[in-house]
Amino acid sequence: MPIEIYNLVEMAHQDKKRKRIFNTQRFHSWLHVYPKPGDKDDMHCHNADQTFYVIEGECTMHFLDGGKAVLKPGMAATITGGSFYQLENTGSDAMVLMGNRSGPSEDIKHINYELRKDLKELSSEERTRIQHGGGLR
Numbered sequence: 001m002p003i004e005i006y007n008l009v010e011m012a013h014q015d016k017k018r019k020r021i022f023n024t025q026r027f028h029s030w031l032h033v034y035p036k037p038g039d040k041d042d043m044h045c046h047n048a049d050q051t052f053y054v055i056e057g058e059c060t061m062h063f064l065d066g067g068k069a070v071l072k073p074g075m076a077a078t079i080t081g082g083s084f085y086q087l088e089n090t091g092s093d094a095m096v097l098m099g100n101r102s103g104p105s106e107d108i109k110h111i112n113y114e115l116r117k118d119l120k121e122l123s124s125e126e127r128t129r130i131q132h133g134g135g136l137r
Contacts, residue, residue, distance in 0.1 A: 004022075006021060008021075008031055008055055008096070008098060009055060009056065009096065011031055012031055012033045012055070012056070012094070012096040013094075015031075015033065016033055016035050016094075017033055017035075018030060018031065018032055018033060019031045019033075020105065021098075023104055023105050024104065025103070025104050026102065026103070026104075027100070027101070027102055027103070028100070028101055028103070028104055028105040028108075029098060029099060029100040029101075030098070030099050030105075031096065031097070031098055031099075032052070032087070032095075032096070032097040032098070032099055033094060033095070033096050034057075034059075034087070034088075034089035034094065034095040035089075035094045036089065036094070037089055037090070037091060037092055037093070038088070038089060039088070039089045039095070040086060040087060040088035040089065041086060041087050041088075042086065042112050042113070042114075042130045043062070043064070043084055043085070043086045043112070043113040043114070044084060044085070044086070044110055044111055044112050044113060044119075045081070045082050045083055045084045045085070045111050045113070046079075046081055046082075046101070046108055046109060046110060046111070047081050047082070047107075047108060047109045047111070048081045048101045048102055048103055048107075048108055049078070049079065049080055049081050049101065049102065050078070050079050050081075050099055050100060050101040051076055051077065051078050051079070051099065051100045051101075052071070052076065052077045052079070052087075052097045052098070052099050053075075053076045053097065053098045053099075054071045054072060054073050054074065054075050054076070054095075054096075054097055055073060055096040055097065055098060056073055056093070056094060056095065056096040057073070057089060057091040057093055057094055057095030057096060058070060058071070058072055058089070058090050058091030058092075058095060059071040059072075059087055059088070059089065059090070059091075059095050059097060060087075060088045060090040061077060061085050061086070061087060061088075062085065062086040062087075062088060063084070063085055064084045064113070070090065084113050112130055114130065115130070
């Protein structure tokens with residue numbers, strides 16, 4: 001079907017995890033869900049430009065220079081490929097974001113800052129050590 005309608009809030013509360021929404025050779029989008037306050041990912045970058053739109057909760061984006069940006073529902077962020085950042089749920093409930101990038105999701109790299117490697121190349125030990133925003137130390 002050329003047009004599909006999604007209830008992202010309903011999807012987020014049912015699945016409570018990241019979910020691919022749309023994926024073609026030209027574009028892909030996904031739903032990010034960080035269910036608990038304090039949930040975060042690793043400091044990383046991607047090889048493509050992207051956007052995030054906050055649907056629910058509060059998202060704090062942390063940057064390498066120690067700076068940060070707080071995003072609330074209705075706010076969006078654009079991120080140039082190669083820019084390192086970390087997402088953290090700093091609200092009091094679940095954080096739900098929609099993300100978009102050009103190209104198919106299979107072509108995207110997730111480069112961890114500390115290791116400077118794509119997540120697809122990490123050993124299970126390395127992956128465990130950086131999971132949920134933890135560092136290597």
